[in-house]
Amino acid sequence: MSKPSKARKREERTKRKGIGWGGWIAIIIILIVVIWAAYSLSQPTPPTPTLSGGAPDFTLPVIGPNGLTGEKITLSSLHGKVILLEFMVPGCHYCQQMAPVVAQVQAQYSTSSSVVFISVASPFIYGNNQNDVSNFIRTYGTNWTYLWDSSGTIFNMYGVTGTPTFFIITKNGSVATSYSGVVAASTLIADINRFNS
Numbered sequence: 001m002s003k004p005s006k007a008r009k010r011e012e013r014t015k016r017k018g019i020g021w022g023g024w025i026a027i028i029i030i031l032i033v034v035i036w037a038a039y040s041l042s043q044p045t046p047p048t049p050t051l052s053g054g055a056p057d058f059t060l061p062v063i064g065p066n067g068l069t070g071e072k073i074t075l076s077s078l079h080g081k082v083i084l085l086e087f088m089v090p091g092c093h094y095c096q097q098m099a100p101v102v103a104q105v106q107a108q109y110s111t112s113s114s115v116v117f118i119s120v121a122s123p124f125i126y127g128n129n130q131n132d133v134s135n136f137i138r139t140y141g142t143n144w145t146y147l148w149d150s151s152g153t154i155f156n157m158y159g160v161t162g163t164p165t166f167f168i169i170t171k172n173g174s175v176a177t178s179y180s181g182v183v184a185a186s187t188l189i190a191d192i193n194r195f196n197s
Helices: 006-017 023-040 092-107 130-140 153-157 185-195
Strands: 059-064 067-076 082-088 115-121 145-146 165-169 175-180
Touching: 006 145, 059 130, 067 130, 067 145, 082 092, 082 185, 092 130, 092 185, 130 145, 165 185, 175 185
Parallel strands: 082 115, 115 145
Antiparallel strands: 059 067, 059 145, 082 165, 165 175
């Protein structure tokens, strides 16, 4: 009968010892992660305020060509109007490309009191600040309302992952349709007219 090799002796010793320190540490980490995940899932999520038709409601400060104006607008205060809601960042090339398009669409409704244009700006992606938004307004001569979402909270509420993103909100407060990226003026006008009747 031959003697057991050194490797075999080591293997037998490992079997007798059971789980080593590394194994116990891994088990403890896994338990902590499982307990934390179970706790997190058990916590209630605060409800998002919505308009009567379902679009998330919010209140944000107004920003103009000279910075924050000191005013705030709550989306639900515009109930009974069709809202073209744009999410944008000043450093976005496509937002810059869409500024004259939105201006063209807005000009179609300059005498209408039932259609409102709102742009929500944020530091989202490009890290822009309030001055960049004011400069954008001056550069492109846009004359509708801009709101400042400093934390990106409203971007998240609406699930915005790229800019520009547009939503048309109906008079009853529901999101009728949305678009991402470059959109033709004729498309925006057709949809606004469809929900403004």
